[in-house]
Amino acid sequence: MKFWQGLTCSLACAALALLPAVHVEAASVSGRSSTVVEWFDTANEDTAVPAFQYLQLNVKDVGADGYNIYTYGRLGYDLADELDSNSNYADSRLYLAYLEKKNFLTSSLDFRLGRQFISTTAGASVMDGLRLDYRLMDNYTLTVFGGGDVTYYEGYSAKDLVLGAEFTVSDRFVKNLDLGISYVAKVDGGRLAMELIGFDIEYDYNNRLFVYSETQYDYLSDRVSYFLVGGNYYASPQWSGRLEYLYSLPVFSSTSIYSVFAVDEYEEIMGEATYHIGNGWKAFGRYTYEIYPEFSNANVFEAGVEKRRTEKFSGYLTGVFRDDKDGQDLKGFKLYLAGRFIQQLQAGVGVDVDVLERSINYFDGETSSDETTSSRYWVDATWFITKRMELQAKVERIESDLWDYYNRGRIRLNVTF
Numbered sequence: 467m468k469f470w471q472g473l474t475c476s477l478a479c480a481a482l483a484l485l486p487a488v489h490v491e492a493a494s495v496s497g498r499s500s501t502v503v504e505w506f507d508t509a510n511e512d513t514a515v516p517a518f519q520y521l522q523l524n525v526k527d528v529g530a531d532g533y534n535i536y537t538y539g540r541l542g543y544d545l546a547d548e549l550d551s552n553s554n555y556a557d558s559r560l561y562l563a564y565l566e567k568k569n570f571l572t573s574s575l576d577f578r579l580g581r582q583f584i585s586t587t588a589g590a591s592v593m594d595g596l597r598l599d600y601r602l603m604d605n606y607t608l609t610v611f612g613g614g615d616v617t618y619y620e621g622y623s624a625k626d627l628v629l630g631a632e633f634t635v636s637d638r639f640v641k642n643l644d645l646g647i648s649y650v651a652k653v654d655g656g657r658l659a660m661e662l663i664g665f666d667i668e669y670d671y672n673n674r675l676f677v678y679s680e681t682q683y684d685y686l687s688d689r690v691s692y693f694l695v696g697g698n699y700y701a702s703p704q705w706s707g708r709l710e711y712l713y714s715l716p717v718f719s720s721t722s723i724y725s726v727f728a729v730d731e732y733e734e735i736m737g738e739a740t741y742h743i744g745n746g747w748k749a750f751g752r753y754t755y756e757i758y759p760e761f762s763n764a765n766v767f768e769a770g771v772e773k774r775r776t777e778k779f780s781g782y783l784t785g786v787f788r789d790d791k792d793g794q795d796l797k798g799f800k801l802y803l804a805g806r807f808i809q810q811l812q813a814g815v816g817v818d819v820d821v822l823e824r825s826i827n828y829f830d831g832e833t834s835s836d837e838t839t840s841s842r843y844w845v846d847a848t849w850f851i852t853k854r855m856e857l858q859a860k861v862e863r864i865e866s867d868l869w870d871y872y873n874r875g876r877i878r879l880n881v882t883f
Contacts, residue, residue: 497523499881506874508548515546516556532569538562561592574601584611584628587664587680589650591628592616605638615652627653632664642670652719659719661685674701684717691715708738733757746774756790764790780804781814793825793835804846813847840866854882 500520508514518540525535539560549556564580578597584590595613602608612629630650637643648664665681675697682692696710715731738752754766770784781803788796798821804814819841846860858878865871 493528494526495524495883496526497521497883499883501879502876503545504874504876505546507872508550510548512548513546514544514548514556516542516544516549518542518556532567534566536562536564536566575599581616584630584650586630586632586648586650587646587666588630588632588648588662588682589652589660589664591650591652593628595628605636607634607636608632609634615654623655625653625656629653640669644668654719654721657721658686659721660717662691662717675699682717684715686720687717689715691717703742705739705741707740708736710734710736712736730759746776746780748772748774761794762791764788764794775804775806778806780806793823795823797821797823810850811847812850813845815845816843818842838867840864840868856880 498521500518502518502520503515504517505513505515519542520538520540522538523536527533528535537560539558539562541558542556543558544556560581562581562583564578564582566576566578568576570577576599579595581592581594582597584593584597592615593611593613594616595611597609597611600608609632611631613627614624615626615628617626628650630648632646632648634644634646636645639645644667646664646666648666650660650662650664651658652660661684663683663685665683666679668676668678670676677695677697679695680692681690681694683689684691690713692715693713694710696708698706698708700706712734713731714733716729718729734754734756736752736754738750740748740750742748749771750769752766752768754768756764756766758764766786766788768784768786770782772782773780781801783799783801785799786797788794798819800816800818802814802816804812806812819839822838822840824836824838842862842864844860844862846858848859849857851857856879858880859876861873861875863871863873
């Protein structure tokens with residue numbers, strides 16, 4: 467079945483959103499429907515009005531016990547027909563549509579068949595294919611998968627494939643120690659485009675210290691493309707601390723022209739502390755040291771306070787300051803306040819302001835400075851019509867010294883069934 471036919475068939479069930487969860491023979495149907503209308507000013511000073519119908523549909527015990535179907539997708543269309551012909555913003559998309567069976571043939575085997583999201587340390591993809599999970603005793607799990615590699619923005623080809631495997635070990639050698647190794651290969655147009663190997667480790671020490679590490683190795687380029695190591699200390703219920711080191715190097719498909727160009731690595735060291743004040747209040751501070759091989763390194767300081775709604779009010783205030791020796795400095799803040807004024811209504815207002823200061827060096831040796839302020843203001847509201855139905859609205863004004871301003875808004879009707 468063609469893509470648009472499959473999407474239309476699955477989203478046609480949106481009418482079920484107006485009904486409570488129903489049982490047809492042994493099957494049960496549930497999900498969520500979202501009807502969305504947006505509007506915003508385009509670069510040509512026209513107003514685009516894209517509309518979307520999202521549907522998440524779950525059908526459990528269909529045909530027989532344990533066989534479940536999960537789908538999620540959207541229909542999209544620009545009501546004003548003002549988006550560029552090459553824009554993908556209002557396209558219809560099928561995100562998920564797969565059949566799942568746990569304990570298939572044996573209590574140790576699960577399978578998923580259809581469009582699904584695959585995520586491993588080696589890599590991730592949206593795939594049209596088959597995934598098998600096999601549990602060996604209580605400590606080992608083997609996952610294998612393969613199928614078509616889904617690329618929304620470049621079309622769909624039967625020669626675009628993804629395949630891989632993952633093997634994990636949990637609580638086998640040391641209690642609360644999890645180890646994993648994974649492999650992902652991608653084929654582009656019938657040619658091998660990527661081969662990635664992943665390693666990951668997690669260890670929770672006495673419910674006080676959680677340490678973790680992820681490594682991605684680019685086999686075709688013979689180099690490490692991603693490395694993360696960190697620890698989270700959370701012994702106290704009031705405060706926690708986190709420390710991380712990150713190394714990242716872009717990975718391009720071997721079939722892409724970008725694969726022949728040199729790329730720069732990026733590194734950062736980050737430390738964060740969080741303090742739970744009480745009654746829904748939380749404060750945090752974060753420092754990040756950004757490391758660039760061709761540019762000066764940067765110091766980034768962030769701090770903020772957040773209030774979760776315990777009675778009527780919620781919100782947050784965060785600030786950021788970044789400086790480096792090249793003069794690429796950034797400072798800004800974000801503020802949001804919301805209130806549940808009556809049982810059915812929650813409303814809020816927010817502002818986000820960033821100021822970028824740059825030193826510009828010209829070819830003739832002259833230098834100048836530039837300061838660009840960008841800001842965003844918005845109001846939003848949620849009307850809780852029933853326990854299963856809510857109406858959301860948001861209006862924004864985005865301003866910048868580079869392009870003046872533009873407005874955008876969104877109305878969303880959510881129905882859970």
